[in-house]
Amino acid sequence: MTTLAREAQPVSGVFAEALRGAPCDVVWDDGTRAALPVAAWVQVADDTDRSMLAACAGPTIDIGCGPGRMSAQLMLDGHVTLGIDVVPEAITQTRARGANALRRDVFARVPGEGRWQTALLADGNIGIGGDPVRLLERARDLLCPTGVVVVELAAYGEGLRRSTVALRVGDRVSDAFPWALVGADAIAAVAARAGLTVVSTHERGGRWWSILQRGD
Numbered sequence: 001m002t003t004l005a006r007e008a009q010p011v012s013g014v015f016a017e018a019l020r021g022a023p024c025d026v027v028w029d030d031g032t033r034a035a036l037p038v039a040a041w042v043q044v045a046d047d048t049d050r051s052m053l054a055a056c057a058g059p060t061i062d063i064g065c066g067p068g069r070m071s072a073q074l075m076l077d078g079h080v081t082l083g084i085d086v087v088p089e090a091i092t093q094t095r096a097r098g099a100n101a102l103r104r105d106v107f108a109r110v111p112g113e114g115r116w117q118t119a120l121l122a123d124g125n126i127g128i129g130g131d132p133v134r135l136l137e138r139a140r141d142l143l144c145p146t147g148v149v150v151v152e153l154a155a156y157g158e159g160l161r162r163s164t165v166a167l168r169v170g171d172r173v174s175d176a177f178p179w180a181l182v183g184a185d186a187i188a189a190v191a192a193r194a195g196l197t198v199v200s201t202h203e204r205g206g207r208w209w210s211i212l213q214r215g216d
Contacts, residue, residue: 014167014174016089019067025168029176036167041066041123042093045073048205049122053077055150055202055211058117061142063106064125068094074120075099084110106138116142121151122209130162130178136194140214149196149212151187156208158183160190184208 018024024036040046045053053073058080062071065083071094074081083094083101094101104110106128119139126132139149161181167174182190187210188198196212 008166008175009172011167011174011177012087012089014169014172015087017169017172018167019087019089019093022169026179027166027168027173029164033168037123038067041069043069045069048207049073051202051204052122052150052152052207052209053120055148055209056118056120057148059112059115060118060120061110061112061116062120062122063139064121064123064128065094065099065101066090066123068097068099068101070120070122071099071101072097079118082111106135110142113142115144117144117147119143119147119149121149123152124154124181126151126153126182127179130164130180132160132162132180132182132190133193136191136196136212140195143214145214145216147214148199151182151210151212153187153201153208153210154181154183155206156184156203158185160186184210187212 018038025033026036027033060074060079060081062083065071065085068083071081071083084104086105091101091103119142129135164176165179166176184201191198191212195215197215199211199213201210
C-alpha cells in the first residue's frame with residue numbers, strides 16, 4: 001500500500017476516467033487485481049441485466065447507478081426510477097440517457113426514504129462502504145414495508161470478503177477506500193443480520209443475484 005499512498009488521487013476523478021473509456025483495474029489491499037468491467041456498464045442493458053431487472057417492482061432506487069444503463073432500462077420498462085451515485089461523471093452520463101439521477105451518498109439523506117418498492121444494488125455495489133450488513137440495513141430503511149432489495153453478488157463459493165481497494169487507470173491510482181465482496185453462498189447470513197430474508201437466488205451468464213425481502 002506504500003505505492004498506492006504515494007500516488008493516490010481522488011476516487012471520483014480516476015473512476016470518471018474509466019467511465020469515459022479508459023481501462024481500469026481494481027487493486028485489493030493484498031495486491032491482487034481485477035479488471036473493472038466499465039465497458040459493459042456504459043452499454044445498454046443486456047439480456048442478463050434485463051433478467052435481473054425483472055425482479056424490480058414499482059418505484060425503484062438504483063444505488064450506485066454508475067453510467068446509468070440499469071436506471072435507463074428501468075425507466076423504459078415503466079418504473080419510476082432514481083439513480084444515485086457519489087461520482088459527478090456517473091450522474092452526468094445517467095442523465096444523458098434520459099434517466100433521473102442525483103449525486104447522493106446512500107448513507108446520507110435520500111429522496112423517498114421509506115417509500116421505495118425496490119432498492120437495486122447491481123454491478124457489485126453490495127460492496128459500497130465495505131460493510132454489506134450496514135448497507136443492506138440502509139437499503140431496508142429506504143423501502144416501503146412490502147419492498148424488496150435486488151442485489152447482484154459474486155459467484156457461489158466466493159464467501160464474504162471485506163478489504164480496502166483502489167482504482168488504477170494507467171499510472172494513476174486512487175485513494176484506497178473500503179469495499180466488500182459477497183458471494184451467493186454468503187448472502188443469506190449477511191441479509192439476516194440486516195433484517196432481510198432471501199426470497200430467491202438466480203444465475204445467468206455467470207452472474208448471480210438475489211431478491212431479499214424485509215423480515216418484519
